[in-house]
Amino acid sequence: xxxxxxxxxxxxxxxxxxxxxxxxxxxxxxxxxxxxxxxxxxxxxxxxxxxxxxxxxxxxxxxxxxxxxxxxxxxxxxxxxxxxxxxxxxxxxxxxxxxxxxxxxxxxxxxxxxxxxxxxxxxxxxxxxxxxxxxxxxxxxxxxxxxxxxxxxxxxxxxxxxxxxxxxxxxxxxxxxxxxxxxxxxxxxxxxxxxx
Amino acid sequence: xxxxxxxxxxxxxxxxxxxxxxxxxxxxxxxxxxxxxxxxxxxxxxxxxxxxxxxxxxxxxxxxxxxxxxxxxxxxxxxxxxxxxxxxxxxxxxxxxxxxxxxxxxxxxxxxxxxxxxxxxxxxxxxxxxxxxxxxxxxxxxxxxxxxxxxxxxxxxxxxxxxxxxxxxxxxxxxxxxxxxxxxxxxxxxxxxxxxxxxxxxxxxxxxxxxxxxxxxxxxxxxxxxxxxxxxxxxxxxxxxxxxxxxxxxxxxxxxxxxxxxxxxxxxxxxxxxxxxxxxxxxxxxxxxxxxxxxxxxxxxxxxxxxxxxxxxxxxxxxxxxxxxxxxxxxxxxxxxxxxxxxxxxxxxxxxxxxxxxxxxxxxxxxxxxxxxxxxxxxxxx
Numbered sequence: 068x069x070x071x072x073x074x075x076x077x078x079x080x081x082x083x084x085x086x087x088x089x090x091x092x093x094x095x096x097x098x099x100x101x102x103x104x105x106x107x108x109x110x111x112x113x114x115x116x117x118x119x120x121x122x123x124x125x126x127x128x129x130x131x132x133x134x135x136x137x138x139x140x141x142x143x144x145x146x147x148x149x150x151x152x153x154x155x156x157x158x159x160x161x162x163x164x165x166x167x168x169x170x171x172x173x174x175x176x177x178x179x180x181x182x183x184x185x186x187x188x189x190x191x192x193x194x195x196x197x198x199x200x201x202x203x204x205x206x207x208x209x210x211x212x213x214x215x216x217x218x219x220x221x222x223x224x225x226x227x228x229x230x231x232x233x234x235x236x237x238x239x240x241x242x243x244x245x246x247x248x249x250x251x252x253x254x255x256x257x258x259x260x261x262x263x
Numbered sequence: 264x265x266x267x268x269x270x271x272x273x274x275x276x277x278x279x280x281x282x283x284x285x286x287x288x289x290x291x292x293x294x295x296x297x298x299x300x301x302x303x304x305x306x307x308x309x310x311x312x313x314x315x316x317x318x319x320x321x322x323x324x325x326x327x328x329x330x331x332x333x334x335x336x337x338x339x340x341x342x343x344x345x346x347x348x349x350x351x352x353x354x355x356x357x358x359x360x361x362x363x364x365x366x367x368x369x370x371x372x373x374x375x376x377x378x379x380x381x382x383x384x385x386x387x388x389x390x391x392x393x394x395x396x397x398x399x400x401x402x403x404x405x406x407x408x409x410x411x412x413x414x415x416x417x418x419x420x421x422x423x424x425x426x427x428x429x430x431x432x433x434x435x436x437x438x439x440x441x442x443x444x445x446x447x448x449x450x451x452x453x454x455x456x457x458x459x460x461x462x463x464x465x466x467x468x469x470x471x472x473x474x475x476x477x478x479x480x481x482x483x484x485x486x487x488x489x490x491x492x493x494x495x496x497x498x499x500x501x502x503x504x505x506x507x508x509x510x511x512x513x514x515x516x517x518x519x520x521x522x523x524x525x526x527x528x529x530x531x532x533x534x535x536x537x538x539x540x541x542x543x544x545x546x547x548x549x550x551x552x553x554x555x556x557x558x559x560x561x562x563x564x565x566x567x568x569x570x571x572x573x574x575x576x577x578x579x580x581x582x583x584x585x586x587x588x589x590x591x592x593x594x595x596x597x598x599x600x601x602x603x604x605x606x607x608x609x610x611x612x613x614x615x616x617x618x619x620x621x622x623x624x625x626x627x628x629x630x631x632x633x634x635x636x637x638x639x640x641x642x643x644x645x
Contacts, residue, residue: 082495083495083496083499083500084499084500085492085493085495085496085497087487087492090487090490090492091483091487094482094483094486095483098478098482098486099475099476099477099478100475102475102477102478102482103473103474103475103476106476107476112478112479115478116478116479116482119478119482120482120485120486120489123486123490124486124489124490127486127490127495128490128491128494128495128498130495130499131495131498131499204469204470204473205473208470208473219470220473223467223470223471223473224470224471224473224475247431248427248428248431251431251463251466251467251470252427254466254470255462255463255466258325258466262325262326
């Protein structure tokens with residue numbers, strides 16, 4: 068069967084009927100987008116592969132609950148993003164709290180909602196891997212807090228609309244706009260700092 | 264700015280993404296400073312130096328943006344008209360110069376006095392240009408200073424500059440047409456904001472040029488090793504079938520599992536199913552066919568038994584209720600009330616009536632009145 072002419076929903080329908088080739092088609096379409104998002108979130112290719120695998124397996128076993136009214140890519144990215152964020156939350160190595168939630172109304176609330184940024188202390192291999200990811204813009208994206216990173220990557224690299232990003236991240240639309248604006252501002256500041 | 268990728272478009276699966284234009288680490292580490300870029304924009308660099316700088320500019324969008332800002336700035340400075348000072352300018356300057364001492368050679372005139380005397384209007388114009396240049400330079404993004412003020416407010420070269428948020432909305436096409444037109448007009452006249460927008464545009468382009476990264480070879484196989492395709496299909500099919508159908512299918516599968524597979528099995532199953540049936544039929548037949556019993560007698564007998572059983576059950580229930588402490592206490596209270604004075608009875612009645620009225624009011628306001636008034640809507644906030 069020629070899958071190239073089919074859209075995601077049709078391929079999913081075939082997968083639901085037990086066609087292994089349909090599963091492979093979905094993998095071929097989304098292994099790079101999903102892996103790219105995850106690896107830029109965790110900055111560790113090996114770990115990213117494990118998380119991306121887990122996301123696909125979980126999604127495939129839950130295909131019966133996929134609602135075709137929504138985009139398959141949004142549904143899949145939501146699963147991958149949730150897995151990644153869960154992992155980042157569980158990982159507590161040398162954490163340094165830098166920012167609170169953008170919606171925080173007081174310094175106490177900001178402190179309470181601050182996100183822990185993991186200082187992994189790059190190994191030589193990680194250093195090389197990070198640099199291979201592509202220069203200063205990659206390094207700058209790696210320094211963003213996870214919410215900003217996800218929002219910017221989904222918006223600019225994957226081309227999702229603000230509404231789709233909000234659906235994937237399960238946050239209000241206004242919050243997504245805040246994440247993306249602040250994230251881009253931080254990127255610009257960082258790059259200006261490097262250039263100076 | 265190139266638009267974001269279409270998410271509906273399947274990624275290039277077989278081959279790698281075309282490698283986007285990217286700024287390398289080494290080139291970023293040797294960014295030219297603002298003075299060199301300004302000199303390049305003014306055409307003041309030596310040919311070899313300009314050639315080396317151009318090679319960097321080819322791979323560095325940020326420096327290109329800064330150069331664009333300098334070019335715009337210098338173009339505006341170059342187009343400034345010369346302005347004449349006020350008519351009494353020379354007189355005011357000369358009033359501060361000791362002409363007599365100059366004439367006698369006791370002192371040399373100050374450089375300012377000599378310039379004013381010799382150059383007059385051109386110096387004044389140059390000073391004005393320099394002042395404007397410095398003011399613009401302070402606002403220029405290349406120096407790191409952010410423009411002051413909020414969003415642009417007019418096409419007439421307003422001094423209110425674009426905010427970072429406004430620029431991002433502008434580049435994403437999120438502004439209304441009227442506001443966008445005003446921003447365009449402002450950008451046409453404001454090199455500072457133009458440079459700032461160019462810098463943001465480069466950032467947008469750099470982010471969107473980030474490549475998709477492939478997992479290690481064999482990723483799909485490793486995923487498929489963990490996916491039980493038949494189970495997925497079975498679960499999916501089950502979820503798509505209505506509940507009644509699923510129950511029927513399960514019953515049918517159960518019956519199919521226990522049905523006899525041989526003739527002897529069918530005989531045994533038939534015998535087991537028929538034995539109770541034969542017994543019941545035999546008992547009924549013996550009763551009905553007995554000469555001592557008629558059918559009306561049988562009906563009367565059953566009717567008598569039903570009433571007897573119902574009466575016994577009803578009496579048991581009433582007896583149980585009568586023995587409960589609550590009923591007993593209620594009875595005692597009512598007995599006590601009958602012996603109370605009339606004033607106390609009247610007060611108790613009034614209290615009970617007030618309670619009933621309050622309860623009725625609560626029920627009306629919360630349950631009945633809202634349904635009579637129709638739906639309510641949230642009011643938009645100002």
